[in-house]
Amino acid sequence: MTPATVWLARGRHAEGAAEDVLRRSLEQRKRSRAIDDFLELPEAETEGASEAAAPAERVFQARWRVDETVTVRARIGVTPGPDGGQEWMLVAEAEQPWNDDWPSPAGLFWPEGPDVAWDRDGVAELSLREVNPLPHDDKETRRLFRNAVRGGWHIHVVVHEAMTTDERGRVPVARWLPSGLRHRVVEHRAAPQQHRGLNWALRDLGVQVPRGGAVVLPGNPAPDGYEAEDFSVRAVFLDGSEPTDLVDAVTRYAALPRPLPDGAEDALTALREDWHLLTLQEELERQRGLVAMYAEALEAMTKSRDLYREAAERAHEALAAYQESAEAAPVRQRPSDTPVASPLQQLTRTFERFKGRTQRPVAPSRDEH
Structure with a gap:
């Protein structure tokens, strides 16, 4: 299970050198005292330091304090991805159980500006900071959900628009979430006419979206304690106001115990056992x-x-004592008048006795008379 002290996220950085972006961002965070310090591990060191570091992985470590006294240690690893992009995996651990009101570790490693595309879901190419419209094809939507929930890295929320929204209604729900959840939630939006196809695509996951409502998807595997009706919201008003019920559902879902996502165990081990920023x-x-x-x-x-x-x-003392006792003991001698038979003579006598017994005449039985 994911430890209560751990925060996890992963994503994809678009084309460009992600390590340069991270280096500049961390330097800025250190100058502003948002973090205490950071360290970029040498490439040769990350290759042989642990099994979690792939040959081409670049690793950055950072530390900061929350609530003034609680230390957070974090590690991000960047590896080459398809189409010239780079995959990243971030794991942070605090000295106390994680509080979602603390700053998002992803927001401390990466710049918040919209001009840097680091916030893509590496599996389904979805945004972590913006609304993701559903495909027009129902079968494609079904495949999207299947792939999106696999691995357990992100919290997926599906919202159905009861009517066409204006600019205020297109604000993502992440805006109202606690800081620690903003880069862990992927929001899907269905247009008004997509309601029937949306619920058809969700049948495999065992959930349904009310018209004009929302649902938090169970993930694969689903966390212990997940019940679809507990994380379904009947109405979401997309008028720019805070969707209180949906925020509550997402927050409660994030608090459920969940297994470690795919690949997270190695990264967590590397954070704990290969920490250099002391x-x-x-x-x-x-x-x-x-x-x-x-x-x-x-x-x-x-x-x-x-x-x-x-x-x-x-041992030497015991050996010396044994030798002394052996020399002092009298030697028993056999009397000189006692003849000693050789082994050959003893064997010959034994054979003769055996031969004599076999040649002894057998008495006739009474039946012969």
Whole structure:
């Protein structure tokens, strides 16, 4: 299961050098003190540091504090993707259970401006920050939902427009979500005439969208405790006002226990076991721990050497005592008048006794008389 302290996201960066974008963004965040520090791992180091780092992966680590005292450590890995783009995977872990009111780690690594296209769902090419209109073809919509919910990385919300909306109604629901959820939600929009085809496409997922309403999709696999009616909203007013019921449904869904998404376990292991961005205090504690470990190893080696020496001395003493007792013991001699038979003679006598028994005459039975 996904630990309560962990925040996860993944996506796709459009053409261009994503590492340059990350480097500039993190430098700006550090200057503004949004983060405490960041580190770009050398490429050669990321290749051999852990199994989670693929040969072409570029890794950045960053740390910051929330609620003044809670430290967050985060890692983003960028790898080449299809069509010249780059796939990214971000995992962050706090010292306490994650609070969705904390800043989004994706918003701290990536720039918020619309001119940088880093916010694409790598599986279905969907936006993480804008509304995604559904395809006109129902079969294509069905395939879209099947692929979108696979893997468990994002929360997918489907909204049906009861009537054609204006500019105010096209504002994504993510605008009203807590900061920690804004880059984890993908919003799908169905036009008024698509309601029947929409529910046909959703049959495989076991959910339906009310006319003019919305539903949070279960994902694949569905999290424990998911019931379709609990995450279905009967009416969503797309007039620019906050969709309170929908925000509540998304927030409750995000709080459900869920298994780690595909590929997240390796990234989380790399974050925990291959962390390089240490403070001076952490580095001092690390060195002290190494010194203590070496001292314990040296003590164990010394103790083993002393035990071996003691055992060897006792063995020598036992051998010397045995030799002394053997020399002091009287030697018993066989009387000179007692003949000693050779092994050949003993064998010959045994054979003769056996031969004599086999040649002994057999007494006739009474029946012969």
